[in-house]
Amino acid sequence: MNVKPRARDLGLPFNGETGPYNAITDIKGLKVGFTTLTDQSRNIRTGVTAILPRGDASEPKPVWAGQYALNGNGEMTGTHWINDAGYFAGPICITNTHSVGMAHHGATRWMIETYEDYFCKEHASAMPVVAETYDGVLNDINSQHVTSEHAIAALNSATSGPVAEGAVGGGNGMICYEFKGGTGTASRRIEIGGETYTVAALVQANHGIRPWLNILGKPVGKMMPEDRILEQETGSIIVILATDAPLSALSLRQVAKRAAIGIGRGGSPWGNNSGDIFLALSVANEQRMPQMETALTTRTELNMGLLDPFYLAAVECVEESVVNAIVAGEDTPSFKPEGLVCKGIDTTRLSALFC
Template identity: 50%
Template structure:
């Protein structure tokens, strides 16, 4: 079982001056009710002659384990580049919502995680919520095949259950944890990262939180707060061409319509772009946004003939757009800063980003105090 508390420094601990006001956890869990769980799978023993495990699964429960699990969550989806998979998005595009937990894992374990979430949900009947005839879990993936033997199917139903049963609020571990365990970002060790922003809008306070599984980018393109850090940190290169993927999940307690949440998901793409990637052909860059507001318990025949939906005006959403881009950008850098070096299959080694080297570059560009 993986601790949910982060033991590594975060980007702000290095003095990086990210804009915006973060929540108390600076995590997606700053949105009330959201819980995150991990199962990290690291082993050097082979399965059926296959290679080592450097993988895992991350789960996000929009309403927590004790909340109405099957209550719809309004959502929007955006594909910045579609060389990847996120299940359930056709229904999100059609109906504007999803139900149940979100899972994030490696490419070849997507089916296992999808089925295991269904099994977990079936074992936990919701009181007060109309039973659904079917469920379409949202599960996203990125490829960890450089360090992990994906063909060994190391992630099992037990790991998914662990990630769901241990999901909690509060501070979150980052880097080599959960689905991000074997991921690589800008040719450094990458993985799981999170951040949040608190904004004031029309007399109310709202939170935008983000969690990413960062597995994309090539070194020369890496930018941190606009500084071309990757041009200066040239050691331990891995490849020449853009590859990999990122899953970005954005959550908010602001009342938004599904069309507005799709707009928020697009702004997650801007946060990804701020780190320097052009979202290359081989990268699956998939963005999901959801709101915990407008709780609807049932679509049964007993439901009101006309429902009410609260939402903010479109022409006042700019501050939410900026908060989303800021949170996604910082979450990616948090994943880089928190990650530790890793040796995986075939003794392949991936270095972690050097904190002192990053600070030195940022000072040279006058983005960090001496």
């Protein structure tokens, strides 16, 4: 696990109260796993990130969800059904652009084997969520090093507790504001109606060019202009937001939209070539699949008029997750073009800006 200091450890004054891990695993029952593939001699720097919203479930169960795409030059499978039904019932995998099919194949196989009884007895279809960003600057993406077994391994490794950041899983080959980017996470705790809820994010940050970068209002990109490696925005960002609050699918879509504001706080206006795709989910209201439920089902839903704190929490989680992904980065040689180095941000200089 990456042991570098996180953004808060560097003294960056983020707002809000975090959960115990300041991570998406602060959502009870949610687990995260990784398969990280690195072989510099073969130009391999990629992987798979896996999220199990209901990590201990013995059968597939609906996870209430809402999805939003700010810019669509990317992929997130399963979203047609999410937009129609307001739920999905499988894992989430995040990988590179040319490995969506293999990750989907692996996640499907994992579902069939993990929920064997359900798939044997029911006429069931597996529709995992698989998303991607492009790692072709640091990884030989066209060689398609990720296999279905790598996705299965990531899913089988999923655990609760602290979450590794930076060059892990699908974030291994990613670049953010021309610094080494990748996987980042953060959480917030909020109180509504006398109840405490958690909102958390995990991002695969692969977006932005250096002059755009702002961190907590400071023009960090302009203050650290050295060692640029890109001429224009060519990357993307995937955001997974999770909560334990009983939100409807419509409310979750509204929460997902706020990921855009969290990213925008970092300075990115998004580029034409970027895929900025967001998913918000709730693990509340646990039920069985519709075909296994009674004719009349009931769910608790939080009053939509009380969502403002969730919007703020989502914005703050995403903003901090992106910075956590950046500060975890380490110097990494490029693949295409060869001969460059994608620098990890100088955390000593960054910390000094906030002293």
